[in-house]
Amino acid sequence: MDMVTITLDGIQVKARQGSRILETAMDAGVYIPHLCFLSEADPPIGACRLCFVEIEGRIDAVTACTTPVAGGMIVRTNTPRVDRLRRTAAELIIANHHVDCKACARNRSCELQKVAAHLKLKLKPQRLRKTLGELKPVDSSHPLLTYDPNKCVLCGKCVWICEHKVSGPLNFAFRGFQTRVSTFDQRPLGESKCDSCEECAAVCPVGALVSKVAK
Known part of the structure; x- marks a missing residue:
């Protein structure tokens, strides 16, 4: 399998040619928030919009789960713009999620709890909260x-x-x-x-x- 080298947060890492940035980050032990990623899904689902990263030379941030790696690519996973995009996406998800962690079967093994902790968000944010009905x-x-x-x-x-x-x-x-x-x-x-x-x-x-x- 062909390998390429990319720079991930200042560190050079090897990546499988054709793999996605998110997969490479996971292999390298770098956590990028995500909820919808399935390694076998091709094309990727790309629904949660939590895994934004920045690539040097590109104007717009991209989702790590849908973007293939390329040799020489320089990826930043932790920038102010990336943080804003992720927090907005997470707040929208949480605002439509019935938060009842203590009674939930997935309490302490919940990926949304992990995302919220990483982004330093409470599971009951006030901004963007809509009436759930x-x-x-x-x-x-x-x-x-x-x-x-x-x-x-x-x-x-x-x-x-x-x-x-x-x-x-x-x-x-x-x-x-x-x-x-x-x-x-x-x-x-x-x-x-x-x-x-x-x-x-x-x-x-x-x-x-x-x-x-x-x-």
């Missing part, structure tokens, strides 16, 4: 899975896994602020064609899709 019903109809749409961050990982690995029922429904992960015809999970692989729960970065079976 009434909580949507939690779907516990499936014998192995529980889906809480109020915790979903619309990362798209469960939808990708469901579509590409098992041809399952999950997809996005509705638009705008009403967008949610759902099944065909908005049927409960227990009435869908789910094959109970639990892959969706395995990739969910928060506590929206969780297994009822203790691991």
